[in-house]
Amino acid sequence: MGITTIFLQLAKGMGTTVGIFVLTLLFSLPLGLVLSFGRMSKRGLVKGLSKFYISVMRGTPLMLQLIVVYFSPYYVFGIRISSGYRFTAVILAFVLNYAAYFAEIYRSGIESMPMGQYEAAKVLGYGKGQTFFKIILPQVIKRILPPVTNETITLVKDTSLAFVLAEAEMFTIAKQIAAKETSVMPLMAAGVFYYLFNLVVAFGMEYIEKRMNYYR
């Protein structure tokens, strides 16, 4: 199999990889924010549960979480798994996992905001929601951009873990070709794809960072 064919085949898997990446970010970024509120809650139970959830999600392998999410409908609830569930399970597991990491990033950003910003907003008459969304969150986003970039780049590479559920993303396909052709070339080619993908991601994040540099 020629290198061009390999690249063409991988490019097909790339679609799924990008899909996992985009959908995971789309859902885990807002979910992470909600979870960070739970983590910072004054209610003991909410805070405790959030802490426990984050601890489990960060403390166990994502690969295992993928397997648990995929198989638990059958083993726990006795529901027969349809093949259409595979992609949903991948997204679900990634979202649940990444939300935990993002929650802690949000928390670090929110807790680093000086009290004076809240106090100024309060005296000026802003409500709690207005204060958070107009005054606090925009500044938090600027502060947490570097760690979010880190996490996003890790996510690009983590999408390859979907191979444990045999989801036809790029790495799964690379492995299949590699086995068939008994060659490491397809895996190396996949590496090039991931690197290029991350170049684009890093470029995009740098652009956003620059856009936010209009103030200090």
Place this chain on the structure above:
Amino acid sequence: MRKCFDNVEVLKDISLSVKEGEVVSIIGPSGSGKSTLLRCATMLEKMDGGELKYLGEAAAWEEDGRCIYAGKQKKKEIRKHFGLVFQNFNLFPHYSVMKNITDAPISVDKVPKKEAEERAMKLLCQLGLEDKKDAYPYQLSGGQQQRVSIARALALQPKILFFDEPTSALDPELTGEVLKVIRELAREHMTMIIVTHEMQFAKELSDRIIFMEQGVIRQEGTPEEIFANPNERVKEFIGKFTA
């Protein structure tokens, strides 16, 4: 008002009323409770006991030995009566000078954008900052930032303005430009309560000076009374500044 932090009494039954158009300065050593008084008056801090009233409307009162605050809506209305200028400005760094001044009127008081901007422009001209309307806070000197924060407070057209050591974060040169603005406000008979360490300034501008120490008012009177006839402790304190 009474206020404790971890069983340390910071405000010990302090009473203070301010008339319309009056300028009151609060002086005293660090830890005397001056800032806490201001923070309680502006509802940034909850009192443990006492009463708080603006224009006859009660924001807090005492019931069975406990301090009860008015409902959310009532507190919101009462907040419209006053403005507060912080020691370290607390401008919103992600907003331009113009937006810092207009955002609260627009999104809190529902003032039309055009009107809010006209109001802001007038204030900026008054404070000598008309060329800074598109600047961001980090591009301004401390004195300019503090003047913007005064404009931000004034844009909501408060009846009374509180200053919490407005020049303590500034060097002497910048202090001057901020004091000048406050002086002009006094001339326009803005009601003000100013916590300050600027003795000379307090003396020349106040209708009344309050000397606080250890959570109580030690002496209170017109500048003439305080400076011409200070009690022992006040004399010692003022002496340190004028020596």
